[in-house]
Amino acid sequence: MAARSEHRILITGGTGFVGSFLIDRLESDEGRGCGIVAPGLGEAPGIDICDADAVDRLVRDARPTAVVHLAAVAAPAEAASAPGRAWDVNLTGTRNLATAVLQHAPDARFVYAGSSDAYGASFIDTERPLPETTALQPMNVYAATKAAADVMIGQMAYGGLNAVRFRPFNHTGPGQSDAYVVPSFARQVARIAAGRADPVVRVGNLDVERDFLDVRDVVRAYAVAALGGLPRQPGLVFNLATGRPASLRHMLDTLIALAGVDVAVEVDPARVRPADIPRTWGDAERARRQLGWSPSIPLEETLGDVLAYWMNEP
Template sequence: MKALITGATGFVGQYLASYLINNGYEVWGTTRINSREINDIQAMEIVSVDFDDIAGTIEVLDKIQPDQIFHLAGQSSVRDSWTNKMETFQSNVNLTIQLLEAVMQSVVKEKVSILTIGSSEEYGGFDTSGTPISEETLLKPTSPYGISKATVGMLVRHYFTAYNLKIIHARPFNHIGPGQRLGFVVADFSNQIVEIERGHQENIISVGNLSAKRDFTDVRDIVRAYHLLLNQKENFAWGESVNVCSGIATSIQNILDSLLSLSHSSIDVVVDSEKLRPVDIPLFTGDNSKLKSLTGWHPAIGLTQTLNDVLKILRDQS
């Protein structure tokens, strides 16, 4: 089995590549940079692709002839989308269209199955009743990032219904894990804690909104779900969207308290108004029943283990 992963050298991409390789896949990853130095996974082949060049993308697809494409490439920061709207839509929407158009003109059109990656941000302004968000919930994205991902989900339905392309759209909720870059809540908190432990930062941690509740899932469970979605034995949901989430809401305050309990340093907490989002939804809890029904997936890694692993990898860095 051959898999092509766009954005393969990113946080989720590297976990997915390792998972697929360990499951017997031949894995190719795309990058705009023609360098093998960015590839930390030696068994993954890296190929330079510019999706703006449809002819060049078709050539790559015809050469590799992947059985599956996991389209992870894109702008992944909600916060950055507020100040970089055009870049967000170019990365998340336009490049997706160009990839799918290349697939339509390649030799793999009839056999390849494709997974695109959306976000819980597509649901946007959801009420605070506590009802888990299902795939049938009306999309009301409130961030430029969420709007861009909702557009990708609509494109997935279009390419399936119009061209019978075997494609499915995953809507992951908050995913966390070792190696996540700064700009995401667990990575930011953990980095500050480790810097304090090293004596490189005053014993004060700067935070944004702590009351918001989010549905957190370990990245290693996320990539397992992605794999299962393209390997369903029955009940294929081509053209549809599927939530990938734990189904449990955890407050940012609880995340912070848990991380602080894993540190031996005494740390004070202060709120930084610059870290508050222009729009911040108080509650996001996902309904993962569709994913479970389609694949039998269940999260296997608990929150405490994830946070321990995040701190460990940061502490081990010189």
């Protein structure tokens, strides 16, 4: 294991929502002394993760001690509208990166950011939060691409890749695009509070329950994995979850109460998913036991921070 001052961490997707929080985390006291390589950030040129030769050169030149792979087509709606692109980025791009790491940095820790969406149909009719041993049964394009890449990285770990896979449950925070449900609610409520929109919030199915995390808790787990503290062994996979699902109705009601506004709620058929799982929730005991990780930021605090971000929207 490299000394802390020798850590050099390559981050794909470093310019995105999660990536920006991870870089902040690594630049804090916890990651003091580590070098960060993030294509597209600052003066660093960007990279097409689907270009195998470019990815190979990136890894060869970066000489990372750890790679955190965040780059993805991450919005389910975007993946559904362009499935070919989603498969290219989420599966082929991941393979390109993992292959280059095996070739040029075989000792580097490969941190793969997967998704709890990969569990898909396994959530149906379950009476308990799902552990990592649960079957992956994806129900949409995005989930299928993430499940396929998850399985591939697991297989490559048996071929020598120093990998750890994460399956984070829904996570949000200030700065996330309103293409996602919580920022969508928060932006609508903030605009109403500012007198910039009619007092109507348009929603999908509010009765579904989701296991929501704060992005700052999620990147804390990624940082631990990238900076050391885990054995090198195949099969390392961790859920990141609270085990306490909350309904979207509760989240919207909380945002409305925080803003102190009176609104009408209107169901928009375009926002209702045709195959919405009633409840998703996860068991993160393995992460607690092996990583010393557990969520620390209450949902209400996260919602307040997301609302505050949109209240300050230009």
